Amino acid sequence: MNTAKVDVLLGLQWGDEGKGKVVDVLTPQYDVIARFQGGPNAGHTLEFEGEKYVLRSIPSGIFQGGKVNIIGNGVVLAPDLFMQEVKELEKSGHNLKDRLKISTKAHLIMPTHRLIDAAQEAKKGKNKVGTTGKGIGPTYTDKISRTGLRVGDILDNFKEKYEAHKAAHLDQLKALNYTDFDITEIEKTWLEGIEFMKNFQFVEGEYAVNNYLKEGKSVLCEGAQGTMLDVDFGSYPFVTSSNTICSGACSGLGIGPNKIGDVFGIMKAYCTRVGSGPFPTELFDEEGKKIRDLGHEYGAVTGRERRCGWIDLVALKYAIMINGVTKLIMMKSDVLDTFATIKACVAYNINGKITTELPYDLAKDVEPVYKEIKGWQTDLTQCTSEEQLPQAFLDYITFLEKELETPISIISVGPDRAQTITRKQ
Numbered sequence: 001m002n003t004a005k006v007d008v009l010l011g012l013q014w015g016d017e018g019k020g021k022v023v024d025v026l027t028p029q030y031d032v033i034a035r036f037q038g039g040p041n042a043g044h045t046l047e048f049e050g051e052k053y054v055l056r057s058i059p060s061g062i063f064q065g066g067k068v069n070i071i072g073n074g075v076v077l078a079p080d081l082f083m084q085e086v087k088e089l090e091k092s093g094h095n096l097k098d099r100l101k102i103s104t105k106a107h108l109i110m111p112t113h114r115l116i117d118a119a120q121e122a123k124k125g126k127n128k129v130g131t132t133g134k135g136i137g138p139t140y141t142d143k144i145s146r147t148g149l150r151v152g153d154i155l156d157n158f159k160e161k162y163e164a165h166k167a168a169h170l171d172q173l174k175a176l177n178y179t180d181f182d183i184t185e186i187e188k189t190w191l192e193g194i195e196f197m198k199n200f201q202f203v204e205g206e207y208a209v210n211n212y213l214k215e216g217k218s219v220l221c222e223g224a225q226g227t228m229l230d231v232d233f234g235s236y237p238f239v240t241s242s243n244t245i246c247s248g249a250c251s252g253l254g255i256g257p258n259k260i261g262d263v264f265g266i267m268k269a270y271c272t273r274v275g276s277g278p279f280p281t282e283l284f285d286e287e288g289k290k291i292r293d294l295g296h297e298y299g300a301v302t303g304r305e306r307r308c309g310w311i312d313l314v315a316l317k318y319a320i321m322i323n324g325v326t327k328l329i330m331m332k333s334d335v336l337d338t339f340a341t342i343k344a345c346v347a348y349n350i351n352g353k354i355t356t357e358l359p360y361d362l363a364k365d366v367e368p369v370y371k372e373i374k375g376w377q378t379d380l381t382q383c384t385s386e387e388q389l390p391q392a393f394l395d396y397i398t399f400l401e402k403e404l405e406t407p408i409s410i411i412s413v414g415p416d417r418a419q420t421i422t423r424k425q
């Protein structure tokens with residue numbers, strides 16, 4: 001019997017749940033780690049042995065020796081940023097050339113995509129999405145419009161194709177009245193990035209992944225962003241432009257749904273969001289500030305301040321349903337160590353009507369209904385096993401598992417790889 005399997009790990013909130021850290025922790029259990037969507041809008045942080053790394057397009061499995069890492073067809077890749085990321089890793093002694101494979105069907109983010117991203121945001125004014133400015137939306141738009149440029153194009157008459165795509169983008173920028181720019185330098189680095197990419201193995205990713213499975217190897221798919229940023233099910237239009245949910249792993253790698261085993265859903269013990277858009281449990285007071293300070297809630301790449309609030313169980317239940325989550329992973333529990341009382345949103349009050357379902361428009365009249373929970377007021381950062389966790393914290397875990405009807409299998413109590421507790425099931 002073929003026991004090979006694919007597990008998927010993804011964010012259940014608005015991103016930055018701690019995916020990078022946990023993928024790194026779980027990597028020893030897998031042969032292959034694969035990214036299936038998103039691009040350099042992601043910032044995945046890993047900390048171990050006193051070092052800190054932030055990955056953007058490269059899977060978080062590269063630090064545990066001997067594993068294959070794949071950038072799947074569902075990813076959008078910026079050659080210049082990719083080159084920068086690889087060079088920084090090489091500087092710190094991590095050579096990726098033999099371990100990283102890139103799907104020929106992944107789409108390329110061009111310098112003009114970033115300009116279109118900026119132009120569209122400027123045009124939206126106060127209704128802007130607050131994108132990361134990496135050209136994500138325009139690149140996926142070209143993909144869906146069947147006008148994209150792909151990694152496979154690099155190997156065949158590339159310059160001509162590039163110029164044709166660029167000309168079309170310049171027309172778009174003119175129509176958006178966005179003409180005050182000079183991309184000469186950026187374009188030069190970008191084209192260097194294209195040459196640099198040729199040092200890596202381009203593969204038909206779908207064959208690569210399925211052949212590994214046939215050989216009995218196991219695959220961990222690493223999500224980027226989070227379910228509430230999914231283009232179909234997130235807080236539209238304040239979302240990213242890809243399917244961040246579990247099905248994205250099938251379409252972003254070429255894997256059949258029947259191959260998927262566990263779906264790990266990651267959440268923080270509270271909730272954060274960067275950029276614009278609704279966030280029902282957002283805190284605007286001292287408690288929100290305290291979470292931001294203690295959790296160092298600033299963007300891993302952009303440094304943008306993250307908005308902070310209480311955990312939202314209505315949104316989490318929705319995310320668990322959409323993704324078919326089998327196991328939960330709770331991050332940053334330690335950030336709440338000093339709180340006397342913790343709140344969890346158990347329902348929404350929408351114009352006097354109590355509901356536990358996500359409304360069509362999350363921005364409209366949604367008042368969270370909170371349950372107050374006694375804080376554990378104990379330093380969790382030194383705990384290394386379940387037995388050491390204080391009872392009040394274990395009670396909180398039991399409460400969450402009951403509400404979310406899903407077991408919490410891993411608890412993270414600090415940013416370091418070592419600060420991770422795997423629970424006995």
Ligand code: GDP
Nearest residue numbers: 016017018019020043044045332412413414415
């Ligand atoms: P990702 O995008 O989901 O990979 O998450 P980010 O790296 O953007 O943000 C998570 C941040 O929280 C990073 O700075 C991590 O180092 C940090 N972090 C992860 N787990 C924990 C934890 O359990 N406790 C604390 N205090 N920090 C954590």
Ligand code: IMO
Nearest residue numbers: 015016041042043130131132224225240274275
């Ligand atoms: P990781 O993988 C948090 C947000 C942006 C913006 C919206 C659209 O680190 O969790 P985009 O540039 O994708 O068009 O921006 O999505 N966003 C993220 N927020 N974590 C991320 O990635 C994000 N990637 C995009 O802030 O609101």
Ligand code: MG
Nearest residue numbers: 016043044300
């Ligand atoms: Mg992040």
